[in-house]
Amino acid sequence: MLRLHPVIRRAPGQDPSLPSEVRAANQRRGARAVCRECALSLGHHLRRLTCDEAGHPVPCDGWYWDVSHTGSFVGGVAAPFPVGIAVERVSHHGQDAVRQAGEREEYELLGGFRWQNFARLLSAKLAVLRKAGRELDKLADCRLAAVPSGQGLVIHFQDRHHFVNQRFCSAHYASVCADLPFDAVLEWDWRDAPPDTRSARA
Secondary structure (H helix, E strand, O other): OOOOEEEEOOOOOOOOOOOHHHHEEEEEHHHHHHHHHHHHHOOOHHHHHOOOOOOOEEEEEOOEEEEEEEEOEEEEEEEEOEEEEEEEOOOOOOOHHHHHHHHHHHHHHOOOHHHHHHHHHHHHHHHHHHHHOOOOHHHHHHEEEEEEOEEEEEEOOOEEEOOOOOEOOEEEEEEEEEEEOOOOOEEOOEEOOOOOOOOOOO
16 A cells, blocks of 8 residues: 655754754654655665755655655655645735735635645645745645645646645644555654664765
8 A cells, every 4th residue: 555654853963052054953753764764764865965956856776755844843754656745834025925926815725824835735735845846935725725624735737736734733734745646644753752863974
């Protein structure tokens, strides 16, 4: 049976006394560690995680992968098909960011504007874009089409609908987008503990 196993962990090395560039590097290393952890849980070893000139993840041995990180959590996912992940913290943003994330009609579909709905909508759209290998300048081309459940959203992008699986925990929304068959199993692995980053150098 086909499984999708996104892994979310506490971001390592985020002591406020550390320089911001060090904390950012620790987030990137942690995100790659959980991506490898995801692949290993599915019986696959990702030898090297590299990106192209645009910064998009390059498939490894036919496996696709993606990572995301905030100041608090890192996320990673790997699969034998295109996949995207995005983790967003529920927090206040400027009005420009609110408008870029969604139109009034989209927020109304979610029950009205709240910062939690902002994070939910933004993370869903980012997961769709990352699966498609597109940049943030295409954010406006993503539109919320339906809210079928509390565990997912339907986003319209590039003339088709994309279902985004979501999980809310510790004031964060994690979103994963992949073209899964109906009999696939989604298993979230979210733990409030940092990953083992010793094998996440590449």
